Amino acid sequence: MPTISNKGHQMPASPIRKLVPYAEQATKDGKHIYYLNIGQPDIKTPEVALNAVKNNDIDILSYSRSEGSEEYRFKLAHYYNKHGIKVTHEDIIVTTGASEALLFLFSSIMDPNDEVIISEPFYANYIAFSTANGVKVVPAICNIDDNFALPSVETFEKLITPKTKAILICNPGNPTGALYSKEEVEQLAALAIKHDLFLVADEVYREFIYDGDKHYSIMQVDGIDEHAVIIDSVSKRYSMCGARVGCLVSKNKVVMQTVLKFAQARLSPPTYAQIASEAALETPQSYFDEVINEYVQRRNTLITELRKIEGVKVAKPKGAFYCIVELPVKNTDDFAQWLLEKFDINGETIMVAPAGGFYSTPGQGYNQIRIAYVLNQESLIKAVHILKEALKVYKD
Incomplete structure (x- = not known):
């Protein structure tokens, strides 16, 4: 059987997209997912x-x-x-x-x-x-x-x-x-x-x-x-x-x-x-003013809610629309998959990006996730509530 290249073996899977099959199955099972895993803004294109x-x-x-x-x-x-x-x-x-x-x-x-x-x-x-x-x-x-x-x-x-x-x-x-x-x-x-x-x-x-x-x-x-x-x-x-x-x-x-x-x-x-x-390029400055104001409110809401969860650590972003969150779990790859496969509250769950894939240093980031705050504030509050309740019952 023909073999693939060493480069092909070494190419990493996306930590953002590799959980997509589990999300698709969760959706087929009737769950509603709050997508915190990918930087796809819900802001309208100009x-x-x-x-x-x-x-x-x-x-x-x-x-x-x-x-x-x-x-x-x-x-x-x-x-x-x-x-x-x-x-x-x-x-x-x-x-x-x-x-x-x-x-x-x-x-x-x-x-x-x-x-x-x-x-x-x-x-x-x-x-x-x-x-x-x-x-x-x-x-x-x-x-x-x-x-x-x-x-x-x-x-x-x-x-x-x-x-x-x-x-x-x-x-x-x-x-x-x-x-x-x-x-x-x-x-x-x-x-x-x-x-x-x-x-x-x-x-x-x-x-x-x-x-x-x-x-x-x-x-x-x-x-x-x-x-x-x-x-x-x-x-x-x-x-x-x-x-x-x-x-x-x-x-x-x-x-x-x-x-x-x-x-x-x-x-x-x-x-x-x-x-x-x-x-x-002809987009007026007012568009950016509104978008930035929206992201500031989302960031502040997200950080406030996350810091209410015992054992959670979060860095406050100064730009972009992401933050890294440290969780009281050993492996967020397993946790993220578990959220999609086995956990929901009233038919709702969340999809996050395990942070290990954002590090090249072995062993780093495996108790962290990246959250993209590209959802409205109400959805972010619901998503953090789901995360809080999930952490109470998840077993490493």
Whole structure:
């Protein structure tokens, strides 16, 4: 019988999606599920984006340019300039989601057995992208007890070896909601320059910052042009996860020329989705003001309710719409499956994301879950009540 590759064996299953079969069975059994496991906002997509697709007069749905349509990239550059990120359309390559941007970047800047330092816990698919390229993840470990603050620059520097090619951060963070300050970003930038590394920032949650804080991009740092790469997406910003449009932004010409070769190999990003994404850039600020206000209320409600449960520890997010919750159980993989298979209150249960998959360090995160507060406040209160009652009866 033919065999699959070692890479195929090593590719991890998604901690967010691997419980889907159990959720589907629970639904068939008549249970109502509160989905806390995935960052799919219930916020409506801006009408301007939807109307751009509904009302267009395209006769032939043709390829776009491999780097994305020029008109869209011009408008993206204008968006970034408004946020203090000084780039032109030539510094942007449009991709099929932020995921493809990271895959192209890893393929462009790292060879098998090279290393990337990532603040941990991190978006689970970073491991998948690394595995796909034979790259080793070196974690810079953050801790729930200090709200998942970024480790010191000294900690990062100790992790650098001759194999290190890049440092990757998500700011604000998925799965923690941590927000990194201007000072922290500048310190990492200085470290990248000192050791001639790439500094990569996944900034897809840039718009979701709370409590009066401000987002500071790596590309706002002076002297970072040859080292900095931004990964971005329309998925969360405009509640357009299904569009699958992201981009890679860098002023490093060699990086961009190399990424473009990978982009050419997959031909082009989706045309209709680019039309919607271009139109989404016209979304008024009032949309974001309302969305951010809603997420702040959801966050506050969720944190308040979780902290009422004995034995539960939760970090308070400063951005994005996720939080890590530590539970008084040994293995949240088993607990999450049990919630779907064997527990309900009046026919209702919850689906959570076990946090072990957001760590590369063996043994870490197995008593934690990630909650995405993408449900309304009433649903969040009900979901936390279900969690509270489940913990009373669950046996490890």
